[in-house]
């Protein structure tokens with residue numbers, strides 16, 4: 001947790017002010033019973049009304065001043081807490097942006113959400129509670145005991161004994177509660193993960209009537225969380241009456257010994273009142289401080305989870321500071337590339353070599369799981385290759401900054417993903433300063449203009465989260481338009497035409513051909529008809545290229561390609577190819 005305190009640096013002055021105010025507030029709180037004793041001893045028992053009024057007014061001023069510092073303290077603390085939490089969240093977000101997909105998988109999406117939301121909130125709250133509740137406890141104890149000893153040593157020792165009994169009980173209970181607090185965040189992660197899956201997969205759940213199964217899953221997770229919380233609350237609930245008993249025993253002892261002292265004429269009545277008040281205040285602040293000690297392990301667990309993300313070294317970093325400005329063409333070369341996913345035993349691609357020339361369409365076809373999407377994902381450097389090199393215009397992609405590299409690419413992912421907002425906003429994600437004319441032109445080439453204009457608000461029509469209010473084909477066309485608007489040097493279509501009907505597929509490819517110019521196109525596809533006209537087709541089988549050439553060459557030379565064609569084309573189409 002100490003590591004995260006560096007985020008408090010911008011709030012140094014505020015933190016110092018809170019500490020000072022807390023100190024003043026604590027002393028002010030202790031001064032009030034001292035004044036009460038004074039009023040009773042020198043005013044009430046003597047019948048000295050002017051003294052009562054004078055000291056009473058002074059006491060009122062002390063109380064108002066103490067309350068004022070408390071209000072200011074709360075406001076400052078709230079500001080520190082929210083600013084501190086905001087800064088940690090920003091840092092987490094920036095880190096998440098820098099992490100590779102592999103790095104991200106190590107943490108998990110649900111855990112990343114919990115860490116950025118509830119973990120940070122808890123750290124912010126705990127830090128402020130630490131300043132307001134834990135730090136005043138020793139000040140109160142030392143100052144309170146000092147005042148108590150100055151009034152009566154014997155009674156002060158009763159207060160010390162009461163404190164020790166309380167601390168013993170708190171230590172015994174803390175030993176049981178602290179591990180439970182640590183578990184709470186892990187259980188919260190579990191709830192977030194299940195909820196996220198249920199929300200995203202709601203259609204599948206309904207389609208397969210899995211509502212009860214999912215309900216049971218979330219019930220179990222929530223019940224588990226609740227059981228943990230109930231156990232904690234039960235223990236805290238036990239602590240409070242026991243502590244009250246200890247305090248009351250302390251007060252009774254003070255009254256007993258104080259009464260005898262008053263009877264012997266060694267002490268005044270007001271002093272008993274002050275001593276009881278000191279005892280109550282010390283114990284009250286100790287209770288609050290102890291509660292904090294129980295929260296600290298939970299905050300500590302959260303801090304460790306946050307620090308784990310913040311201290312991660314991204315797997316993919318920018319090495320070169322040389323700049324590689326955007327051009328208008330790209331020549332891609334895979335040279336003996338081998339790649340394996342971090343959790344996989346076997347490589348997915350082995351010694352893969354191919355070239356994709358400027359102005360040409362290179363298509364990749366092959367069975368499912370053969371590694372087509374993996375190749376598409378390696379060009380923007382979403383993953384790091386194991387050996388070999390990927391070159392763009394002769395430069396290793398590792399020598400580009402990730403931003404420069406990705407600026408060159410118009411990427412259309414296999415799973416069409418849109419953001420909530422308007423249709424125009426989504427296309428503009430490809431080029432932030434795109435004009436309406438550019439947006440419409442990109443949509444026309446992507447064969448999306450027609451359906452967009454039929455929507456009630458056209459380009460301003462609302463796209464729901466993930467594009468859930470659009471059809472699969474509509475979403476695909478918008479993701480294509482988003483890539484086209486960049487006018488990139490490299491187009492990567494990862495099975496991006498699969499949801500289009502054959503006619504739209506053909507029209508889109510025809511429009512694309514005119515648009516591409518000197519750019520390079522990598523087109524992953526399952527359908528032969530989509531790639532038949534490509535300048536070069538790579539046939540992939542288990543991460544190895546088993547055939548390269550144009551459609552007709554492959555029909556003659558490549559058995560795997562012939563088998564794919566035979567399974568998709570009609571007799572007439574096969575005969576004519």
Ligand SMILES: Nc1ncnc2c1ncn2[C@@H]1O[C@H](COP(=O)(O)OP(=O)(O)OP(=O)(O)O)[C@@H](O)[C@H]1O
Pocket residue numbers: 341342343344348366367368369370371372373374375414495
């Ligand atoms: N993140 C990942 N971690 C581990 N293995 C993965 C990961 N992504 C893909 N794989 C594995 O890599 C292999 C190749 O996957 P890839 O997505 O490249 O295949 P593909 O040819 O595009 O398949 P499809 O046509 O079904 O989309 C598969 O066996 C897959 O299980």
